[in-house]
Amino acid sequence: MSLNLPTALASAFFLSLLWYIATSITTYHRLRHIPGxxxxxxxxxxxxxxxxxxxxxxxxxSLVKYGALVRVGPNYLVTSDPEILRKIQSARSTYVRDPWYASVKLHPHQDSLFNILDNDAHDILKTKTMSGYSGRENGDPEVVVDSQIIRLLTLIRRKYLSTDDKLLSADFGALSRYFTLDVITRLAFGEPFGHLDDGTDVYGWIEHIDRILTVAGLAGDIPLIRNMVFSKWGTRLFGPKPTDKRGVGRVTGVVQATVRQRFEQGAKPQNDGLGGFMRNGLTPLECEAETMLQIGAGSDTSATAIRGMLMYLMTTPRAYIRLKSEIKHAVEQNQVSSPITFEQAQKLPYLQASPLPFYLIPSHLNHGHYKRAPPEGDTINGIFIPGGTAIGHNTLAITRNEAIFGQDVEVFRPERFLECSGEKRKEMERALDILWGGGRWTCAGRNVALMELNKVIFELMRVFDFQLVDIRKPWEEFILTITMHKNMWIRITEADKLD
Structure with a gap:
């Protein structure tokens, strides 16, 4: 006997409802002992x-009221305890990446170092790619950063420098991204894309990446959406395409063309990130995927830190003046070159303290990086974690932990890292340090990112003065899984000459 369509649909709905109820009960029961x-x-x-x-x-x-381990989804927990993250990310950890990482996939056909799930495969790939991500393939990556700092300063002087009788507003949200994009593409390809030539979004990357990251943030947290968006048909229908005229697809096309050209018979590997990937045996598809990751992860995260640092200096006169004073003294005492070296920057106490509080402000990735417990489960702080349960970080809560950072944790106050004991400073730095990952999952581009931040902030503050155009609306900030900013309009003027 055949069923008519309404009856068939009703039956399908009823069976789906029963399945959902059954799985929900099972899911609830499995982690019922963990609050949230x-x-x-x-x-x-x-x-x-x-x-x-x-x-x-x-x-x-608000999740801190539930404790250090909190349930935020049927199989997802987050923690605000740095020591729990340190255990999960230790060198001998048996945790593995959760499929959450599939939501950060910029190449439609190839996994990269960021989203490969198998630990052994990840370790092999990291060994092959480390020199490319660290900038060592370029000889001295600091020379690359210096060249782009000079181009940034030149662009500001040519196009955005205001005077007493003339306002030329600059969107530093965009400028910071132009700078980091040209740094990372110079490291990757030996030549920058050229955003700092005239202060433009050359390929439309910035125009499109925020929309993609918003979708990726939502998809990462919700498996059903993630499985749809990043399935083969999902990426084919909705993903960026190398034939696109603008955006991530356009950059993908540029990357593919460059990789194809480099792999042509007789082409000699060059001294840049891509050349390093080739020398270490990566296939063309792997080179494309790693280079796209290098551009995406290496530009947006660093730009977020740079503009966040400048924003909180501009809105904290005490910190702004004190950093200016330290810079002035260093220049007058011939303690620094031009541009400053990373080694010199690391000897300036207030400059070193100033980036640290930035991590008390919403960082680029506010929660996530989920790792799955081993099949036999784990016990954390006396709580049993069933095998396969995914645990991620709650960065927003970690960076506002009053027990670690003090009751004024919401205040941008670099002095907290200078006025405390050595033991206390070490505790605070360790809590922030784990946000870079640990063990096999430590951020591969960490040193380049820190170098960029220290050097560019020093040089900008050395030669310019900065002021918000509209203090009532300093920027547009969007805090989702990631933090995004735009329309950070500032007035830039020439500072008193120091050297």
Whole structure:
């Protein structure tokens, strides 16, 4: 006997409902001993509502009331305890990456160092790519950073320098990204894309990447969406294409063309990131995927730190003046070259203290990086974690831990790292340090990112003065899984000459 269409649909709906109820009960029971929002115990509704209401900051900060381990989804936990993360990310950890990492995939057909899930495969690939990500393939990566700092200063003087009777507003949200994009593409290809030539989004990367990262942030937290968006048909239908005229697809096309040209018979590997990947045996597809990751991860995260640092200096006169004073003294005492070297920058106490509080401000990735417990499970702080449970970091809560950073944790105050004991400073730095990852998952581009931040902030503050154009609206900030900024309009003037 055949069923008519309404009956068939009703039956399918009823069976799906029964399946959902059964799996929800099973899921709830498995982690029922771990506290968290009620909706998170059986569904992803808490994460969905948090995202669509734009309440990520408030919601994830509120989780501390549940303790150090909190349930935010049927199989997802987050922690605000740096020591738990240190255990999970230790060199001998048996945790593995959760499929959450699939949401950060910039190449449609090839996994990269960031989203490969198998530990052994990850370790092999990291060995092959480390020299490319560290900038060592370029000889001295500091020379590359210096060249782009000079281009940034030149662009500002030519196009954005205001005077007493003339305002030329600059969107530093865009400028910071032009700088980091040209640094990373110079490291990757031996030549920058040219964003700093005239202060333009050459290929439309910035125009499109924020939209992609917003979708990726939502997809990462919700497996159903993730499996749809990053399936073969999903990437084929909705993903960027190398034939696109603008955006991530256009950059993908440029990367593919460059890789193809380099792999032509007789082509000699060059002294840049791509050349290093080739020398270490990566296939053309692997080179494409790693280079796209290098551009994406190496530009947006560093730009977020640079503009965040400048924003909080501009809005904290005490810190702004003190850093200016330290720079002036270093120049007058001939303690620094031009541009400053990373080694010289590391000897300036206030400059070193100033980037640290930036991590008390929303960082680029506010939560995530989920790792799955081994099949036999694990015990953390006396709590049993069933095998396969994914645990991620709650960066927003970690960086606002009053027990670690003090009761004035919301205040941008570099002095907290200078006025405390050596033991206390080490505790604070260790808590922030784990946000770079640990063990096999330590950020491969960490040293380049820190070098960029230290050097460019010093040089900008050495030669220019900065002021917000509209203090009532300093920037547009979007805090989802990641933090994004745009329309950071500032007035830049020539500073008193120091050398």
């Amino acid at each position: 929002p009620w909706l998170a115990s059986f569904s992803y509704l808490w994460l969905i509502l948090t995202t669509f209401r734009n309440h990520t900051r408030e919601s994830f900060l």
